Amino acid sequence: MEKLKSLADLKRIREEAKTKLDLRVRGDNPEGLVQVKVAMATCGIASGAKQTMDFFVEELDKRGIGAVVTQTGCMGYCYAEPTVEVQLPGQESVVFGYVDRKKADEIIEKYIKNGELVEGIIPVNYEKID
Amino acid sequence: MHLLVCGGTGCRASESNLILESLKRELEEKGLSSEVQVIMTGCFGFCEKGPVVKVMPDNTFYVHVKPEDAGIIVAEHVIKGRPVQRLLYVDPKSKEQVPDSKHMGFYRKQIRIALRNCGFINPENIDEYIARDGYASLGKCISELTPADVIDIIKKSGLRGRGGAGFPTGLKWEIASKNKADQKYVVCNADEGDPGAFMDRSVLEGDPHSVLEAMTICGYAIGASKGLIYIRAEYPLAIHRLKIALKQSKEYGLLGKNIFGTDFNFDIELRYGAGAFVCGEETALISSMEGRRGEPTNKPPFPAEKGFFGKPSNVNNVETFANIPVIISKGWEWFSSIGTEKSKGTKVFALAGKINNVGLIEVPMGTTLREIIFEIGGGIKNGKKFKAVQTGGPSGGCLTEKHLDTPIDFDNLVAAGSMMGSGGMIVMDEDDCMVSIAKFFLAFTVEESCGKCAPCRVGNKRLLELLTHITKGNGTMADIDRLKNMCNVIKDTSLCGLGQTSPNPVLSTINNFMDEYVAHVTEKRCPAGSCRELMKYSIIVDKCVGCTACARGCPVNAISGERKGPHFIDQEKCIKCGACFEKCKFGAVLIK
């Protein structure tokens, strides 16, 4: 990595990174990639988030679905771990709770492939500052 | 179209599963089941208004829905596209119906400032943090503001320390900045020893860069070139992510020499703790970092004057730091517009105990306990009755029914006989015995006392003995007075915050639940039915069929009786293990 020598350098990196992240947030990804975020904090991992993440990575690939699977921190719904946020291109993201391999399979087959929601949705009930 | 029916514990208790079935049936009858899906979801955080149904994609939010309403929802909303007016949520302030959930106030009950990036960015990728304006506040401070300006902003924001005592952060920085020395330190307290609290861990695991950035800003403000994070070795994932974050920010030159091409240098190192509660106390923390025994020392001198190896050191909590970059970027005016008069901003709470939605929440200061427990927290598990909530962990106290509508901030909690502490909230229901709760926390402090001073080392042990005595049914009224007396002595004479606050759970349970203490000592009865030694097992003669299962199961042969005849329990021999209760298939064993 290059060193950032000035605020201008930081701004440039920010713009590049923002474009990448914005795509992820707004979902109007030109390549139509599906975004899957797995909450991988201690609470999530203790309930099996690692296995869930591996499952998504391997299975999405095997089933030929273009997707980006990333890890993130605790979403706060510790009672429903592992929690996973899925965003289909051009749509609002949806958070699912209690996502074990079985649920993950259902999410891929029904929601990701056909846009059909499945049980286990956790309504997001907070406001995040920008 | 999707119909989302809340399947959280609260709504399920008011028959949301029947709503789901009715909706499915109605859709089937109208031949719409392939176009409209009915899905059960998790809790909307709105349980007091449950059962809740949300229609997607138009976000219409129906409250207090009954199974009978399924017909009209399908006929009107699904088929004709007209929302059912009478089921819409009415805003309590404006008294107006709210057409969709985007406009609902309750979604704003939680505001995430400290947790802004948790669960949103990949914590192991610095670019994602930068994309969310990360390190821009640091850049602004170093290139546009003087250290005095930075301190001024933090002072005006009204931010108070989130580690427990609520000391004004800006003032702390100012003191540290005025102390002259060749070397100063910025210390981040990531010890988090309070049982039931895990917000600092979540911040470090979900957004480590926010803490690194804030510490660097602090270094600039107070004139320090070195930062130390004291973190317990029991947090391996947080340590792992911190290490990655440190490496990445060093590679970008955001830590190290000549940051942003200026002559400001700052570096951060990790120091590991072995997980002792007392090491969260700042002077003990510093001793521990110096490689000595983690024992507190007298204050003054405060760390800001003589801290790490005798040099001025500014100690702040993880969550305190996590607020700093936002205050710089959004301005102190914005920050101080949130919260109450004397407690600004938000607080992260870790909800635990007998509550449905165990987890992390972040609410503006001034939110009431009722909103936290019954709306965001989803209410009490298994439909039981709310009894109390412990805030401030082992240093705090319990709040009860009468405090449900008190706006929560630093000062109100102290006035109510508890404290903010780090933000653990342990919820208790009718089955929890308050004497046992006090005993639980006392056992924790006895275990964690460093032993340096007698009131804490000996006094807490005696307190625990007395409490144990009472829960076994051997206490007297005089013991309750003795407890109170001793509590006050320990509070007044202990050296550090651990001893000074350890009697709080005892005092506050005595204040709020004196009747329970009295029942234990005078009637030898535990009203919550949780103290084992006070339970009495007996056999209801009319129900006993004489199967002898209980007698065979009793490990101490306390049960006698003939086959096919009634059985009896010898109270002298009974050790209250409950085996007979479990063995009896006829419900003949009574526990009182």
Ligand SMILES: Cc1cc2nc3c(=O)[nH]c(=O)nc-3n(C[C@H](O)[C@H](O)[C@H](O)COP(=O)(O)O)c2cc1C
């Ligand atoms: C027994 C005891 C334990 C403490 N544990 C912690 C802790 O785990 N984390 C923390 O930040 N502060 C803890 N504190 C408070 C610290 O001493 C100190 O006040 C705090 O770190 C200052 O940071 P703040 O001003 O940002 O809150 C503890 C205090 C006492 C007396």
Ligand code: SF4
């Ligand atoms: S009050 Fe307790 S923990 Fe604090 S110094 Fe004294 S013995 Fe140690």
Ligand code: FES
């Ligand atoms: S259980 Fe339905 S809103 Fe909480």
